[in-house]
Amino acid sequence: MKKRRIHTGHLLIAVLVLLAMLGGAVYYLQQLTVKKPVIAVDAGHDDTYPGYEGYVREADYTLGVAEQLYRMLDQDSRFEAVMVRSAGESLTVRERAARIEAAHADIVISIHANASSDPGFSGMRIAVRPADEDSRILADAAAQRFADAGWACPVGYEYYVPVREGVNEVVFTEEAGEGQGPAIMEACEAPMIIFEGIYVTSPEDTQHWTGDDGYAEAADLLYQAVKGVYGK
Numbered sequence: 621m622k623k624r625r626i627h628t629g630h631l632l633i634a635v636l637v638l639l640a641m642l643g644g645a646v647y648y649l650q651q652l653t654v655k656k657p658v659i660a661v662d663a664g665h666d667d668t669y670p671g672y673e674g675y676v677r678e679a680d681y682t683l684g685v686a687e688q689l690y691r692m693l694d695q696d697s698r699f700e701a702v703m704v705r706s707a708g709e710s711l712t713v714r715e716r717a718a719r720i721e722a723a724h725a726d727i728v729i730s731i732h733a734n735a736s737s738d739p740g741f742s743g744m745r746i747a748v749r750p751a752d753e754d755s756r757i758l759a760d761a762a763a764q765r766f767a768d769a770g771w772a773c774p775v776g777y778e779y780y781v782p783v784r785e786g787v788n789e790v791v792f793t794e795e796a797g798e799g800q801g802p803a804i805m806e807a808c809e810a811p812m813i814i815f816e817g818i819y820v821t822s823p824e825d826t827q828h829w830t831g832d833d834g835y836a837e838a839a840d841l842l843y844q845a846v847k848g849v850y851g852k
């Protein structure tokens with residue numbers, strides 16, 4: 621009799637251990653199969669294509685914000701963060717687009733800046749692709765975060781309009797129209813927002829939004845917007 625009781629106890633423990641292991645395995649498999657939203661962070665310029673020059677190079681600004689945003693997303697287990705190009709890499713628009721497509725990005729956040737011959741021009745904006753619901757939702761969420769922090773950040777569409785032979789001007793409009801959009805937006809189909817965080821020619825913008833603190837402040841507001849939309 622004594623012997624049998626001990627065996628029953630062992631059996632019960634063995635069953636419980638097995639159940640716990642099974643539960644663990646099921647949980648592990650669920651974690652493997654639940655697809656996390658893929659957020660691609662695109663530093664819109666590099667040393668070969670540095671973009672606008674001003675108090676800061678557009679390439680340096682875009683990398684500064686992109687690296688901070690990537691770090692925040694990468695540390696958040698809810699997201700699969702992808703850095704389209706890293707420091708020191710030079711990629712054509714077509715190569716960046718290929719990486720974005722290969723990553724099957726759910727959304728791309730492409731970081732850029734503006735420039736003007738007038739140093740008084742300042743401010744930020746977000747461009748989206750016409751009729752792209754996903755990008756509009758994230759753009760509006762980001763604009764709201766910036767607005768809550770006291771910064772106007774309109775959302776709209778951008779078109780490149782030839783002003784004279786070989787020279788295009790960017791037109792930002794809140795009405796969707798027809799025309800050549802930003803290069804990276806034309807080169808891939810993934811939902812995308814283009815965040816233009818500063819005028820590189822504005823002393824005011826560059827003073828506030830460049831350097832580690834400035835980059836981190838912009839990156840954090842973008843990260844908060846991603847969490848609000850994709851962090852379910």
Ligand SMILES: [Zn+2]
Nearest residue numbers: 664671732733
């Ligand atoms: Zn740019």
